[in-house]
Amino acid sequence: MEGNSIFHAFNIYFAIFALFCFKLLIKISLALLTHFYIVKGNRKEAARIAEEIYGIAPGSWADRSPLHEAAFQGxxxxLKTLIAQGFNVNIVTIDQVSALHEACLGGHVACAKVLLENGAQVxxxxxxxxxxxFNACxxxxxxxxNMLLEFGATPQLENHLASPIHEAVKRGHxxxxxxxxxxxxxxxxxDSQHGTPLYVACMYQRTDCVKKLLELGASVDLGKQLDTPLHAAVRKSSAEAVNLLTDYGASLTRRNAEFKCALDLAAPTSEVEQALLLREGPASLAQLCRLCIRKRLGRSCLYVVHKLNLPEPLEKFLLYR
Incomplete structure:
Protein backbone atom coordinates (compact mmCIF):
# COMPACT_ATOMS: atom_id res chain seq x y z
CA MET A 1 0.00 0.00 0.00
CA GLU A 2 2.78 2.37 0.95
CA GLY A 3 4.55 1.67 -2.34
CA ASN A 4 1.35 2.47 -4.29
CA SER A 5 0.96 5.78 -2.43
CA ILE A 6 4.51 6.79 -3.25
CA PHE A 7 4.01 5.81 -6.89
CA HIS A 8 0.74 7.77 -7.03
CA ALA A 9 2.37 10.86 -5.48
CA PHE A 10 5.25 10.60 -7.93
CA ASN A 11 2.81 10.53 -10.85
CA ILE A 12 1.06 13.67 -9.58
CA TYR A 13 4.36 15.58 -9.17
CA PHE A 14 5.53 14.41 -12.58
CA ALA A 15 2.27 15.60 -14.17
CA ILE A 16 2.60 19.03 -12.52
CA PHE A 17 6.21 19.32 -13.67
CA ALA A 18 5.28 18.27 -17.21
CA LEU A 19 2.49 20.89 -17.29
CA PHE A 20 4.90 23.60 -16.11
CA CYS A 21 7.43 22.64 -18.80
CA PHE A 22 4.70 22.63 -21.43
CA LYS A 23 3.55 26.15 -20.51
CA LEU A 24 7.14 27.38 -20.45
CA LEU A 25 7.77 25.86 -23.89
CA ILE A 26 4.69 27.61 -25.26
CA LYS A 27 5.87 30.97 -23.92
CA ILE A 28 9.36 30.49 -25.35
CA SER A 29 7.88 29.49 -28.70
CA LEU A 30 5.62 32.57 -28.73
CA ALA A 31 8.54 34.83 -27.84
CA LEU A 32 10.65 33.35 -30.65
CA LEU A 33 7.73 33.71 -33.02
CA THR A 34 7.37 37.36 -32.01
CA HIS A 35 11.04 37.94 -32.76
CA PHE A 36 10.59 36.24 -36.14
CA TYR A 37 7.75 38.63 -37.05
CA ILE A 38 9.80 41.63 -35.89
CA VAL A 39 12.68 40.61 -38.16
CA LYS A 40 10.25 40.08 -41.05
CA GLY A 41 8.71 43.50 -40.43
CA ASN A 42 5.24 42.17 -39.52
CA ARG A 43 4.63 44.40 -36.49
CA LYS A 44 0.90 43.72 -36.45
CA GLU A 45 1.34 40.00 -35.85
CA ALA A 46 4.16 40.62 -33.36
CA ALA A 47 1.92 43.03 -31.46
CA ARG A 48 -0.86 40.42 -31.30
CA ILE A 49 1.52 37.88 -29.76
CA ALA A 50 2.93 40.47 -27.36
CA GLU A 51 -0.59 41.21 -26.19
CA GLU A 52 -1.16 37.49 -25.59
CA ILE A 53 2.11 36.97 -23.68
CA TYR A 54 2.41 40.21 -21.72
CA GLY A 55 -1.11 41.60 -21.71
CA ILE A 56 -0.02 44.77 -23.52
CA ALA A 57 -2.99 46.59 -25.03
CA PRO A 58 -3.27 46.77 -28.83
CA GLY A 59 -1.99 50.05 -30.24
CA SER A 60 0.46 50.60 -27.40
CA TRP A 61 3.17 48.22 -28.59
CA ALA A 62 5.98 48.37 -31.15
CA ASP A 63 9.39 46.78 -31.37
CA ARG A 64 10.97 50.23 -31.69
CA SER A 65 8.88 53.16 -32.82
CA PRO A 66 10.06 56.44 -34.40
CA LEU A 67 9.14 57.98 -31.02
CA HIS A 68 11.74 55.79 -29.30
CA GLU A 69 14.39 56.74 -31.84
CA ALA A 70 13.69 60.47 -31.58
CA ALA A 71 13.77 60.34 -27.77
CA PHE A 72 17.00 58.33 -27.65
CA GLN A 73 18.75 60.64 -30.12
CA GLY A 74 17.52 63.79 -28.37
CA LEU A 79 9.44 64.20 -30.95
CA LYS A 80 6.93 67.07 -30.88
CA THR A 81 6.01 66.42 -34.52
CA LEU A 82 5.43 62.70 -33.91
CA ILE A 83 3.24 63.41 -30.88
CA ALA A 84 1.26 65.97 -32.91
CA GLN A 85 0.75 63.27 -35.56
CA GLY A 86 -0.93 61.08 -32.96
CA PHE A 87 1.86 58.81 -31.69
CA ASN A 88 1.05 57.39 -28.26
CA VAL A 89 3.68 58.75 -25.80
CA ASN A 90 3.32 55.56 -23.75
CA ILE A 91 3.99 53.16 -26.63
CA VAL A 92 6.39 50.44 -25.45
CA THR A 93 8.67 47.82 -26.95
CA ILE A 94 8.21 44.10 -26.33
CA ASP A 95 10.41 44.59 -23.22
CA GLN A 96 8.08 47.44 -22.14
CA VAL A 97 10.68 50.13 -22.75
CA SER A 98 9.02 53.51 -23.26
CA ALA A 99 10.25 56.59 -25.11
CA LEU A 100 10.74 58.23 -21.70
CA HIS A 101 13.12 55.42 -20.76
CA GLU A 102 15.12 56.18 -23.90
CA ALA A 103 15.18 59.96 -23.37
CA CYS A 104 16.47 59.52 -19.82
CA LEU A 105 19.06 56.93 -20.83
CA GLY A 106 20.41 59.47 -23.32
CA GLY A 107 20.25 62.26 -20.73
CA HIS A 108 17.98 64.35 -22.97
CA VAL A 109 16.08 66.46 -20.44
CA ALA A 110 14.23 68.54 -23.07
CA CYS A 111 12.84 65.38 -24.69
CA ALA A 112 11.92 63.95 -21.30
CA LYS A 113 10.01 67.14 -20.51
CA VAL A 114 8.08 66.99 -23.79
CA LEU A 115 7.06 63.40 -23.11
CA LEU A 116 6.07 64.07 -19.50
CA GLU A 117 4.04 67.14 -20.45
CA ASN A 118 2.18 64.99 -22.95
CA GLY A 119 1.25 62.31 -20.42
CA ALA A 120 4.20 59.88 -20.40
CA GLN A 121 4.09 57.54 -17.40
CA VAL A 122 6.83 58.75 -15.09
CA PHE A 134 17.05 54.49 -12.99
CA ASN A 135 18.05 55.33 -16.57
CA ALA A 136 18.57 58.99 -15.65
CA CYS A 137 20.94 57.90 -12.87
CA ASN A 146 15.15 66.53 -11.04
CA MET A 147 12.63 66.65 -13.88
CA LEU A 148 11.32 63.15 -13.16
CA LEU A 149 10.98 63.87 -9.45
CA GLU A 150 9.04 67.06 -10.22
CA PHE A 151 6.59 64.97 -12.24
CA GLY A 152 6.10 62.46 -9.41
CA ALA A 153 8.78 59.80 -9.95
CA THR A 154 9.12 57.46 -6.97
CA PRO A 155 12.69 57.82 -5.64
CA GLN A 156 12.54 55.01 -3.06
CA LEU A 157 11.69 51.82 -4.95
CA GLU A 158 10.57 48.36 -3.93
CA ASN A 159 13.15 45.57 -3.70
CA HIS A 160 12.17 43.88 -6.97
CA LEU A 161 12.90 47.03 -8.99
CA ALA A 162 16.36 48.26 -9.98
CA SER A 163 17.52 50.91 -7.49
CA PRO A 164 18.38 54.37 -8.90
CA ILE A 165 20.66 55.35 -5.99
CA HIS A 166 22.71 52.17 -6.35
CA GLU A 167 23.12 52.83 -10.07
CA ALA A 168 24.12 56.46 -9.47
CA VAL A 169 26.74 55.41 -6.91
CA LYS A 170 28.01 52.52 -9.05
CA ARG A 171 28.75 54.92 -11.91
CA GLY A 172 30.11 57.67 -9.67
CA HIS A 173 27.30 60.15 -10.39
CA ASP A 191 19.77 45.81 -2.32
CA SER A 192 19.78 42.00 -2.19
CA GLN A 193 22.25 41.83 -5.08
CA HIS A 194 24.46 44.85 -4.42
CA GLY A 195 24.21 45.66 -0.71
CA THR A 196 23.98 49.25 0.56
CA PRO A 197 24.95 52.31 -1.53
CA LEU A 198 28.05 52.73 0.66
CA TYR A 199 29.06 49.14 -0.02
CA VAL A 200 28.59 49.71 -3.77
CA ALA A 201 30.69 52.87 -3.60
CA CYS A 202 33.51 50.88 -1.99
CA MET A 203 33.18 47.98 -4.43
CA TYR A 204 33.42 50.31 -7.44
CA GLN A 205 36.03 52.56 -5.80
CA ARG A 206 33.88 55.69 -5.98
CA THR A 207 35.73 57.47 -3.18
CA ASP A 208 33.90 60.74 -3.80
CA CYS A 209 30.59 58.95 -3.21
CA VAL A 210 32.00 57.13 -0.16
CA LYS A 211 32.89 60.48 1.42
CA LYS A 212 29.55 62.09 0.63
CA LEU A 213 27.49 59.12 1.84
CA LEU A 214 29.37 59.14 5.13
CA GLU A 215 28.82 62.90 5.46
CA LEU A 216 25.11 62.34 4.83
CA GLY A 217 24.92 59.84 7.67
CA ALA A 218 25.15 56.44 5.98
CA SER A 219 25.78 53.66 8.50
CA VAL A 220 29.47 52.89 8.20
CA ASP A 221 29.21 49.16 8.98
CA LEU A 222 26.15 48.26 6.87
CA GLY A 223 27.17 46.53 3.66
CA LYS A 224 26.01 43.32 2.05
CA GLN A 225 24.79 40.86 4.65
CA LEU A 226 27.82 40.23 6.93
CA ASP A 227 30.28 41.88 4.55
CA THR A 228 30.94 45.50 5.57
CA PRO A 229 31.99 48.43 3.37
CA LEU A 230 35.42 48.13 5.00
CA HIS A 231 35.71 44.54 3.75
CA ALA A 232 34.91 45.79 0.25
CA ALA A 233 37.39 48.67 0.42
CA VAL A 234 40.18 46.33 1.57
CA ARG A 235 39.43 43.86 -1.23
CA LYS A 236 39.75 46.69 -3.74
CA SER A 237 43.02 47.84 -2.12
CA SER A 238 41.62 51.35 -1.65
CA ALA A 239 43.63 52.92 1.17
CA GLU A 240 41.75 56.21 0.76
CA ALA A 241 38.38 54.53 1.29
CA VAL A 242 39.78 52.54 4.22
CA ASN A 243 40.97 55.75 5.91
CA LEU A 244 37.59 57.42 5.32
CA LEU A 245 35.64 54.49 6.73
CA THR A 246 37.82 54.11 9.80
CA ASP A 247 37.68 57.88 10.41
CA TYR A 248 33.90 57.51 10.57
CA GLY A 249 34.17 54.67 13.07
CA ALA A 250 34.14 51.53 10.91
CA SER A 251 34.73 48.41 12.99
CA LEU A 252 38.03 46.63 12.34
CA THR A 253 36.87 43.53 14.20
CA ARG A 254 33.63 42.73 12.37
CA ARG A 255 33.79 39.38 10.61
CA ASN A 256 32.06 38.38 7.38
CA ALA A 257 30.47 35.06 6.39
CA GLU A 258 33.96 33.59 6.01
CA PHE A 259 34.71 34.75 9.55
CA LYS A 260 37.35 37.19 8.33
CA CYS A 261 37.89 40.72 9.55
CA ALA A 262 39.19 43.49 7.27
CA LEU A 263 42.82 42.95 8.26
CA ASP A 264 42.60 39.28 7.26
CA LEU A 265 41.82 40.38 3.69
CA ALA A 266 44.63 42.93 3.35
CA ALA A 267 47.67 42.03 1.27
CA PRO A 268 50.81 41.73 3.42
CA THR A 269 52.94 44.92 3.64
CA SER A 270 50.42 46.78 1.48
CA GLU A 271 49.34 50.39 2.02
CA VAL A 272 45.93 49.12 3.09
CA GLU A 273 47.42 46.80 5.71
CA GLN A 274 49.50 49.67 7.08
CA ALA A 275 46.41 51.90 7.27
CA LEU A 276 44.53 49.22 9.21
CA LEU A 277 47.42 48.51 11.57
CA LEU A 278 47.66 52.21 12.41
CA ARG A 279 43.97 52.15 13.45
CA GLU A 280 44.30 49.10 15.70
CA GLY A 281 43.90 49.65 19.41
CA PRO A 282 41.77 52.20 21.26
CA ALA A 283 40.76 55.37 19.42
CA SER A 284 41.82 58.76 20.78
CA LEU A 285 39.53 60.53 23.24
CA ALA A 286 38.91 63.27 20.66
CA GLN A 287 37.84 60.69 18.05
CA LEU A 288 35.58 58.89 20.54
CA CYS A 289 33.91 62.19 21.44
CA ARG A 290 33.40 63.08 17.79
CA LEU A 291 31.82 59.69 17.00
CA CYS A 292 29.63 59.90 20.11
CA ILE A 293 28.31 63.38 19.20
CA ARG A 294 27.71 62.44 15.57
CA LYS A 295 25.90 59.26 16.61
CA ARG A 296 23.74 61.25 19.00
CA LEU A 297 22.83 63.79 16.31
CA GLY A 298 22.14 61.05 13.77
CA ARG A 299 21.70 61.78 10.08
CA SER A 300 20.82 65.40 10.81
CA CYS A 301 24.42 65.96 11.96
CA LEU A 302 25.49 67.64 8.72
CA TYR A 303 22.78 70.29 9.13
CA VAL A 304 22.45 70.57 12.92
CA VAL A 305 26.12 71.14 13.81
CA HIS A 306 25.96 74.65 12.34
CA LYS A 307 23.17 75.53 14.79
CA LEU A 308 25.18 74.60 17.89
CA ASN A 309 27.18 77.86 17.87
CA LEU A 310 30.46 76.01 18.35
CA PRO A 311 33.92 77.47 17.76
CA GLU A 312 34.85 77.08 14.09
CA PRO A 313 37.70 74.57 14.68
CA LEU A 314 35.38 72.32 16.70
CA GLU A 315 32.63 72.59 14.09
CA LYS A 316 35.07 71.61 11.35
CA PHE A 317 36.33 68.72 13.46
CA LEU A 318 32.81 67.32 13.88
CA LEU A 319 32.18 67.68 10.14
CA TYR A 320 35.54 66.15 9.11
CA ARG A 321 36.63 69.34 7.39
Missing part, protein backbone atom coordinates in the same frame (compact mmCIF):
# COMPACT_ATOMS: atom_id res chain seq x y z
CA UNK A 75 15.59 65.11 -31.36
CA UNK A 76 13.10 67.35 -29.57
CA UNK A 77 11.41 68.84 -32.65
CA UNK A 78 10.93 65.41 -34.23
CA UNK A 123 7.06 55.46 -13.17
CA UNK A 124 6.86 53.12 -16.17
CA UNK A 125 8.69 49.83 -15.54
CA UNK A 126 10.33 47.51 -18.06
CA UNK A 127 10.21 43.73 -17.72
CA UNK A 128 13.67 44.01 -16.12
CA UNK A 129 12.39 46.36 -13.40
CA UNK A 130 13.99 49.47 -14.91
CA UNK A 131 12.36 52.88 -14.45
CA UNK A 132 13.10 56.17 -16.25
CA UNK A 133 14.63 57.43 -12.98
CA UNK A 138 22.65 55.55 -15.30
CA UNK A 139 23.35 58.43 -17.70
CA UNK A 140 24.31 60.75 -14.85
CA UNK A 141 21.79 63.40 -15.86
CA UNK A 142 20.98 65.37 -12.72
CA UNK A 143 18.62 67.53 -14.81
CA UNK A 144 16.61 64.44 -15.84
CA UNK A 145 16.54 63.19 -12.25
CA UNK A 174 27.44 61.90 -7.04
CA UNK A 175 25.08 64.75 -7.94
CA UNK A 176 22.31 62.30 -8.88
CA UNK A 177 22.91 60.44 -5.63
CA UNK A 178 22.67 63.66 -3.59
CA UNK A 179 19.39 64.63 -5.28
CA UNK A 180 17.89 61.25 -4.40
CA UNK A 181 19.03 61.49 -0.77
CA UNK A 182 17.55 65.00 -0.59
CA UNK A 183 14.28 63.39 -1.68
CA UNK A 184 14.29 61.01 1.30
CA UNK A 185 15.93 57.98 -0.30
CA UNK A 186 17.36 55.78 2.45
CA UNK A 187 21.17 55.85 2.35
CA UNK A 188 21.15 52.47 4.09
CA UNK A 189 18.79 50.77 1.63
CA UNK A 190 20.22 47.29 1.11
Missing amino acids: RQLS NAVTIDGITPL CSGSAACV RECMEILVANDVDTDQE
Whole structure:
Protein backbone atom coordinates (compact mmCIF):
# COMPACT_ATOMS: atom_id res chain seq x y z
CA MET A 1 0.00 0.00 0.00
CA GLU A 2 2.78 2.37 0.95
CA GLY A 3 4.55 1.67 -2.34
CA ASN A 4 1.35 2.47 -4.29
CA SER A 5 0.96 5.78 -2.43
CA ILE A 6 4.51 6.79 -3.25
CA PHE A 7 4.01 5.81 -6.89
CA HIS A 8 0.74 7.77 -7.03
CA ALA A 9 2.37 10.86 -5.48
CA PHE A 10 5.25 10.60 -7.93
CA ASN A 11 2.81 10.53 -10.85
CA ILE A 12 1.06 13.67 -9.58
CA TYR A 13 4.36 15.58 -9.17
CA PHE A 14 5.53 14.41 -12.58
CA ALA A 15 2.27 15.60 -14.17
CA ILE A 16 2.60 19.03 -12.52
CA PHE A 17 6.21 19.32 -13.67
CA ALA A 18 5.28 18.27 -17.21
CA LEU A 19 2.49 20.89 -17.29
CA PHE A 20 4.90 23.60 -16.11
CA CYS A 21 7.43 22.64 -18.80
CA PHE A 22 4.70 22.63 -21.43
CA LYS A 23 3.55 26.15 -20.51
CA LEU A 24 7.14 27.38 -20.45
CA LEU A 25 7.77 25.86 -23.89
CA ILE A 26 4.69 27.61 -25.26
CA LYS A 27 5.87 30.97 -23.92
CA ILE A 28 9.36 30.49 -25.35
CA SER A 29 7.88 29.49 -28.70
CA LEU A 30 5.62 32.57 -28.73
CA ALA A 31 8.54 34.83 -27.84
CA LEU A 32 10.65 33.35 -30.65
CA LEU A 33 7.73 33.71 -33.02
CA THR A 34 7.37 37.36 -32.01
CA HIS A 35 11.04 37.94 -32.76
CA PHE A 36 10.59 36.24 -36.14
CA TYR A 37 7.75 38.63 -37.05
CA ILE A 38 9.80 41.63 -35.89
CA VAL A 39 12.68 40.61 -38.16
CA LYS A 40 10.25 40.08 -41.05
CA GLY A 41 8.71 43.50 -40.43
CA ASN A 42 5.24 42.17 -39.52
CA ARG A 43 4.63 44.40 -36.49
CA LYS A 44 0.90 43.72 -36.45
CA GLU A 45 1.34 40.00 -35.85
CA ALA A 46 4.16 40.62 -33.36
CA ALA A 47 1.92 43.03 -31.46
CA ARG A 48 -0.86 40.42 -31.30
CA ILE A 49 1.52 37.88 -29.76
CA ALA A 50 2.93 40.47 -27.36
CA GLU A 51 -0.59 41.21 -26.19
CA GLU A 52 -1.16 37.49 -25.59
CA ILE A 53 2.11 36.97 -23.68
CA TYR A 54 2.41 40.21 -21.72
CA GLY A 55 -1.11 41.60 -21.71
CA ILE A 56 -0.02 44.77 -23.52
CA ALA A 57 -2.99 46.59 -25.03
CA PRO A 58 -3.27 46.77 -28.83
CA GLY A 59 -1.99 50.05 -30.24
CA SER A 60 0.46 50.60 -27.40
CA TRP A 61 3.17 48.22 -28.59
CA ALA A 62 5.98 48.37 -31.15
CA ASP A 63 9.39 46.78 -31.37
CA ARG A 64 10.97 50.23 -31.69
CA SER A 65 8.88 53.16 -32.82
CA PRO A 66 10.06 56.44 -34.40
CA LEU A 67 9.14 57.98 -31.02
CA HIS A 68 11.74 55.79 -29.30
CA GLU A 69 14.39 56.74 -31.84
CA ALA A 70 13.69 60.47 -31.58
CA ALA A 71 13.77 60.34 -27.77
CA PHE A 72 17.00 58.33 -27.65
CA GLN A 73 18.75 60.64 -30.12
CA GLY A 74 17.52 63.79 -28.37
CA ARG A 75 15.59 65.11 -31.36
CA GLN A 76 13.10 67.35 -29.57
CA LEU A 77 11.41 68.84 -32.65
CA SER A 78 10.93 65.41 -34.23
CA LEU A 79 9.44 64.20 -30.95
CA LYS A 80 6.93 67.07 -30.88
CA THR A 81 6.01 66.42 -34.52
CA LEU A 82 5.43 62.70 -33.91
CA ILE A 83 3.24 63.41 -30.88
CA ALA A 84 1.26 65.97 -32.91
CA GLN A 85 0.75 63.27 -35.56
CA GLY A 86 -0.93 61.08 -32.96
CA PHE A 87 1.86 58.81 -31.69
CA ASN A 88 1.05 57.39 -28.26
CA VAL A 89 3.68 58.75 -25.80
CA ASN A 90 3.32 55.56 -23.75
CA ILE A 91 3.99 53.16 -26.63
CA VAL A 92 6.39 50.44 -25.45
CA THR A 93 8.67 47.82 -26.95
CA ILE A 94 8.21 44.10 -26.33
CA ASP A 95 10.41 44.59 -23.22
CA GLN A 96 8.08 47.44 -22.14
CA VAL A 97 10.68 50.13 -22.75
CA SER A 98 9.02 53.51 -23.26
CA ALA A 99 10.25 56.59 -25.11
CA LEU A 100 10.74 58.23 -21.70
CA HIS A 101 13.12 55.42 -20.76
CA GLU A 102 15.12 56.18 -23.90
CA ALA A 103 15.18 59.96 -23.37
CA CYS A 104 16.47 59.52 -19.82
CA LEU A 105 19.06 56.93 -20.83
CA GLY A 106 20.41 59.47 -23.32
CA GLY A 107 20.25 62.26 -20.73
CA HIS A 108 17.98 64.35 -22.97
CA VAL A 109 16.08 66.46 -20.44
CA ALA A 110 14.23 68.54 -23.07
CA CYS A 111 12.84 65.38 -24.69
CA ALA A 112 11.92 63.95 -21.30
CA LYS A 113 10.01 67.14 -20.51
CA VAL A 114 8.08 66.99 -23.79
CA LEU A 115 7.06 63.40 -23.11
CA LEU A 116 6.07 64.07 -19.50
CA GLU A 117 4.04 67.14 -20.45
CA ASN A 118 2.18 64.99 -22.95
CA GLY A 119 1.25 62.31 -20.42
CA ALA A 120 4.20 59.88 -20.40
CA GLN A 121 4.09 57.54 -17.40
CA VAL A 122 6.83 58.75 -15.09
CA ASN A 123 7.06 55.46 -13.17
CA ALA A 124 6.86 53.12 -16.17
CA VAL A 125 8.69 49.83 -15.54
CA THR A 126 10.33 47.51 -18.06
CA ILE A 127 10.21 43.73 -17.72
CA ASP A 128 13.67 44.01 -16.12
CA GLY A 129 12.39 46.36 -13.40
CA ILE A 130 13.99 49.47 -14.91
CA THR A 131 12.36 52.88 -14.45
CA PRO A 132 13.10 56.17 -16.25
CA LEU A 133 14.63 57.43 -12.98
CA PHE A 134 17.05 54.49 -12.99
CA ASN A 135 18.05 55.33 -16.57
CA ALA A 136 18.57 58.99 -15.65
CA CYS A 137 20.94 57.90 -12.87
CA CYS A 138 22.65 55.55 -15.30
CA SER A 139 23.35 58.43 -17.70
CA GLY A 140 24.31 60.75 -14.85
CA SER A 141 21.79 63.40 -15.86
CA ALA A 142 20.98 65.37 -12.72
CA ALA A 143 18.62 67.53 -14.81
CA CYS A 144 16.61 64.44 -15.84
CA VAL A 145 16.54 63.19 -12.25
CA ASN A 146 15.15 66.53 -11.04
CA MET A 147 12.63 66.65 -13.88
CA LEU A 148 11.32 63.15 -13.16
CA LEU A 149 10.98 63.87 -9.45
CA GLU A 150 9.04 67.06 -10.22
CA PHE A 151 6.59 64.97 -12.24
CA GLY A 152 6.10 62.46 -9.41
CA ALA A 153 8.78 59.80 -9.95
CA THR A 154 9.12 57.46 -6.97
CA PRO A 155 12.69 57.82 -5.64
CA GLN A 156 12.54 55.01 -3.06
CA LEU A 157 11.69 51.82 -4.95
CA GLU A 158 10.57 48.36 -3.93
CA ASN A 159 13.15 45.57 -3.70
CA HIS A 160 12.17 43.88 -6.97
CA LEU A 161 12.90 47.03 -8.99
CA ALA A 162 16.36 48.26 -9.98
CA SER A 163 17.52 50.91 -7.49
CA PRO A 164 18.38 54.37 -8.90
CA ILE A 165 20.66 55.35 -5.99
CA HIS A 166 22.71 52.17 -6.35
CA GLU A 167 23.12 52.83 -10.07
CA ALA A 168 24.12 56.46 -9.47
CA VAL A 169 26.74 55.41 -6.91
CA LYS A 170 28.01 52.52 -9.05
CA ARG A 171 28.75 54.92 -11.91
CA GLY A 172 30.11 57.67 -9.67
CA HIS A 173 27.30 60.15 -10.39
CA ARG A 174 27.44 61.90 -7.04
CA GLU A 175 25.08 64.75 -7.94
CA CYS A 176 22.31 62.30 -8.88
CA MET A 177 22.91 60.44 -5.63
CA GLU A 178 22.67 63.66 -3.59
CA ILE A 179 19.39 64.63 -5.28
CA LEU A 180 17.89 61.25 -4.40
CA VAL A 181 19.03 61.49 -0.77
CA ALA A 182 17.55 65.00 -0.59
CA ASN A 183 14.28 63.39 -1.68
CA ASP A 184 14.29 61.01 1.30
CA VAL A 185 15.93 57.98 -0.30
CA ASP A 186 17.36 55.78 2.45
CA THR A 187 21.17 55.85 2.35
CA ASP A 188 21.15 52.47 4.09
CA GLN A 189 18.79 50.77 1.63
CA GLU A 190 20.22 47.29 1.11
CA ASP A 191 19.77 45.81 -2.32
CA SER A 192 19.78 42.00 -2.19
CA GLN A 193 22.25 41.83 -5.08
CA HIS A 194 24.46 44.85 -4.42
CA GLY A 195 24.21 45.66 -0.71
CA THR A 196 23.98 49.25 0.56
CA PRO A 197 24.95 52.31 -1.53
CA LEU A 198 28.05 52.73 0.66
CA TYR A 199 29.06 49.14 -0.02
CA VAL A 200 28.59 49.71 -3.77
CA ALA A 201 30.69 52.87 -3.60
CA CYS A 202 33.51 50.88 -1.99
CA MET A 203 33.18 47.98 -4.43
CA TYR A 204 33.42 50.31 -7.44
CA GLN A 205 36.03 52.56 -5.80
CA ARG A 206 33.88 55.69 -5.98
CA THR A 207 35.73 57.47 -3.18
CA ASP A 208 33.90 60.74 -3.80
CA CYS A 209 30.59 58.95 -3.21
CA VAL A 210 32.00 57.13 -0.16
CA LYS A 211 32.89 60.48 1.42
CA LYS A 212 29.55 62.09 0.63
CA LEU A 213 27.49 59.12 1.84
CA LEU A 214 29.37 59.14 5.13
CA GLU A 215 28.82 62.90 5.46
CA LEU A 216 25.11 62.34 4.83
CA GLY A 217 24.92 59.84 7.67
CA ALA A 218 25.15 56.44 5.98
CA SER A 219 25.78 53.66 8.50
CA VAL A 220 29.47 52.89 8.20
CA ASP A 221 29.21 49.16 8.98
CA LEU A 222 26.15 48.26 6.87
CA GLY A 223 27.17 46.53 3.66
CA LYS A 224 26.01 43.32 2.05
CA GLN A 225 24.79 40.86 4.65
CA LEU A 226 27.82 40.23 6.93
CA ASP A 227 30.28 41.88 4.55
CA THR A 228 30.94 45.50 5.57
CA PRO A 229 31.99 48.43 3.37
CA LEU A 230 35.42 48.13 5.00
CA HIS A 231 35.71 44.54 3.75
CA ALA A 232 34.91 45.79 0.25
CA ALA A 233 37.39 48.67 0.42
CA VAL A 234 40.18 46.33 1.57
CA ARG A 235 39.43 43.86 -1.23
CA LYS A 236 39.75 46.69 -3.74
CA SER A 237 43.02 47.84 -2.12
CA SER A 238 41.62 51.35 -1.65
CA ALA A 239 43.63 52.92 1.17
CA GLU A 240 41.75 56.21 0.76
CA ALA A 241 38.38 54.53 1.29
CA VAL A 242 39.78 52.54 4.22
CA ASN A 243 40.97 55.75 5.91
CA LEU A 244 37.59 57.42 5.32
CA LEU A 245 35.64 54.49 6.73
CA THR A 246 37.82 54.11 9.80
CA ASP A 247 37.68 57.88 10.41
CA TYR A 248 33.90 57.51 10.57
CA GLY A 249 34.17 54.67 13.07
CA ALA A 250 34.14 51.53 10.91
CA SER A 251 34.73 48.41 12.99
CA LEU A 252 38.03 46.63 12.34
CA THR A 253 36.87 43.53 14.20
CA ARG A 254 33.63 42.73 12.37
CA ARG A 255 33.79 39.38 10.61
CA ASN A 256 32.06 38.38 7.38
CA ALA A 257 30.47 35.06 6.39
CA GLU A 258 33.96 33.59 6.01
CA PHE A 259 34.71 34.75 9.55
CA LYS A 260 37.35 37.19 8.33
CA CYS A 261 37.89 40.72 9.55
CA ALA A 262 39.19 43.49 7.27
CA LEU A 263 42.82 42.95 8.26
CA ASP A 264 42.60 39.28 7.26
CA LEU A 265 41.82 40.38 3.69
CA ALA A 266 44.63 42.93 3.35
CA ALA A 267 47.67 42.03 1.27
CA PRO A 268 50.81 41.73 3.42
CA THR A 269 52.94 44.92 3.64
CA SER A 270 50.42 46.78 1.48
CA GLU A 271 49.34 50.39 2.02
CA VAL A 272 45.93 49.12 3.09
CA GLU A 273 47.42 46.80 5.71
CA GLN A 274 49.50 49.67 7.08
CA ALA A 275 46.41 51.90 7.27
CA LEU A 276 44.53 49.22 9.21
CA LEU A 277 47.42 48.51 11.57
CA LEU A 278 47.66 52.21 12.41
CA ARG A 279 43.97 52.15 13.45
CA GLU A 280 44.30 49.10 15.70
CA GLY A 281 43.90 49.65 19.41
CA PRO A 282 41.77 52.20 21.26
CA ALA A 283 40.76 55.37 19.42
CA SER A 284 41.82 58.76 20.78
CA LEU A 285 39.53 60.53 23.24
CA ALA A 286 38.91 63.27 20.66
CA GLN A 287 37.84 60.69 18.05
CA LEU A 288 35.58 58.89 20.54
CA CYS A 289 33.91 62.19 21.44
CA ARG A 290 33.40 63.08 17.79
CA LEU A 291 31.82 59.69 17.00
CA CYS A 292 29.63 59.90 20.11
CA ILE A 293 28.31 63.38 19.20
CA ARG A 294 27.71 62.44 15.57
CA LYS A 295 25.90 59.26 16.61
CA ARG A 296 23.74 61.25 19.00
CA LEU A 297 22.83 63.79 16.31
CA GLY A 298 22.14 61.05 13.77
CA ARG A 299 21.70 61.78 10.08
CA SER A 300 20.82 65.40 10.81
CA CYS A 301 24.42 65.96 11.96
CA LEU A 302 25.49 67.64 8.72
CA TYR A 303 22.78 70.29 9.13
CA VAL A 304 22.45 70.57 12.92
CA VAL A 305 26.12 71.14 13.81
CA HIS A 306 25.96 74.65 12.34
CA LYS A 307 23.17 75.53 14.79
CA LEU A 308 25.18 74.60 17.89
CA ASN A 309 27.18 77.86 17.87
CA LEU A 310 30.46 76.01 18.35
CA PRO A 311 33.92 77.47 17.76
CA GLU A 312 34.85 77.08 14.09
CA PRO A 313 37.70 74.57 14.68
CA LEU A 314 35.38 72.32 16.70
CA GLU A 315 32.63 72.59 14.09
CA LYS A 316 35.07 71.61 11.35
CA PHE A 317 36.33 68.72 13.46
CA LEU A 318 32.81 67.32 13.88
CA LEU A 319 32.18 67.68 10.14
CA TYR A 320 35.54 66.15 9.11
CA ARG A 321 36.63 69.34 7.39
